[in-house]
Amino acid sequence: MDSRLQAYLDGELPLEGLPAELRARAEEWDGLLEDIRATSPTGAPLGLDTRVLAALEGERNAGPAGWLAWLLRPRMVPVPPAAVLAGAAAVVLVLGLFGLRDDGTIADSRVYVQFVVDAPTAQTVHLVGDFTEWQPTVELDDADGDGIWSGRVPLLPGVHEYMFVIDGADWVTDPHAASYQDDGFGQQNAIVAVSTLNGT
Amino acid sequence: MVDRALKGSDRAFGEIVRRYQDLLYRHAERMTGRRDDAEDVVQSAFIKAHRNLGKCRDPERVGAWLFRIGANSCKDHLKSKRTTVPVERLPDLVATDGDPEREADLGRVRTDIERALHSLAVEHREAFLMKHVEGWSYAEMSETLDVSVPALKMRVHRAREELQGLLQSYGS
Incomplete structure (x- = not known):
């Protein structure tokens, strides 16, 4: 296609700027584009918003039990190449329950989870997730300078999504997570499932 | 509104859905060529958005942020199907x-x-x-x-x- 016609269709050249032989083709294109726009859907069908909100409610009601069953199903776990290139490798260790009263009842059902990531060239590493409202408020520590960063975070029982933020800019998926969830931006959130001893 | 949705307000998120569903749906129906697929894609996009709301760095541009999630959902959907999409008959909108x-x-x-x-x-x-x-x-x-x-x-x-x-x- 003639580059001047492309420029016209890009809005960079007025119709008058085209030679006569291209003007007719430009007008044909205008007609074609008008036809395409005329057959475009006008909007979402009635009730779509209600169905979206009902699906969200259904997902919420599935609760940890449903998620845990889903997590336990065997599956292929994809490892994003970007995370491998970044040299990140993380291990999540559930350390145990805290907050047991003397009588054995649970005062605080939060579980401390240790996050570890191998990021030898990083200057800072933050853990972000639904439990931090995706804000970089949890800074991991590399006290001995060996490039392995770690930190313990109290999490409520349930399924949590998280990522690591290297040097305040690079969002990296944990390549060793138990499972993953598409984040809608071409990356994946890692998932950690936290349960208490009584299975809640 | 994004801040309120992030704090757990279902009403605020519902308002976000109502405000941007047309934008996402029109693109999804054009991309997929099917109304039922477009509805599935939009539903899946809003669920992903809800889950990742905290990653929306600029609440003023939540529409563009949602559109990107919707556009990526369309591409994922089409790539997963990898089949020729039968095109539904479109409504007659041009006067004849x-x-x-x-x-x-x-x-x-x-x-x-x-x-x-x-x-x-x-x-x-x-x-x-x-x-x-x-x-x-x-x-x-x-x-x-x-x-x-x-x-x-x-x-x-x-x-x-x-x-x-x-x-x-x-x-x-």
Whole structure:
């Protein structure tokens, strides 16, 4: 296609700027584009918003039990190449329950989870997730300078999504997570499932 | 509103859904060629958005942020299917004054256009629709899709060339 016609269709050249032989083709294109726009859907069908909100409610009601069953199903776990290139490798260790009263009842059902990531060239590493409202408020520590960063975070029982933020800019998926969830931006959130001893 | 949704307000998130569902749906139906697939894609996009609301760095631009999630959901959906999408009959929106011959002509043109659009590479179709049907500028497309302006122009140029060739081959 003639580059001047492309420029016209890009809005960079007025119709008058085209030679006569291209003007007719430009007008044909205008007609074609008008036809395409005329057959475009006008909007979402009635009730779509209600169905979206009902699906969200259904997902919420599935609760940890449903998620845990889903997590336990065997599956292929994809490892994003970007995370491998970044040299990140993380291990999540559930350390145990805290907050047991003397009588054995649970005062605080939060579980401390240790996050570890191998990021030898990083200057800072933050853990972000639904439990931090995706804000970089949890800074991991590399006290001995060996490039392995770690930190313990109290999490409520349930399924949590998280990522690591290297040097305040690079969002990296944990390549060793138990499972993953598409984040809608071409990356994946890692998932950690936290349960208490009584299975809640 | 994003802040309130982030704090757990279902009403605020419901308002976000109502405000942006048309934007996402129109793109999804054009991309997938099917109403039921478009509904599934939009539903899945809003669920992903709800789960990742805290990653929306600029609440003022939540529409563009949602559109990107929706556009990525469309591409994921189409790539997972990897099949030819049967194009549904579109509603008659152009006045024909009841002229049966004109109605038949327009119907054939529409079918050819839909067939040609769905023969384009997914990224070319996306760029073409955003530019020519949804009215985005290249700068807005670049910011929303995180693709450079020259690359987007190339996609749109290729889409036009491919469309032209396809429509000629159909005799439209």
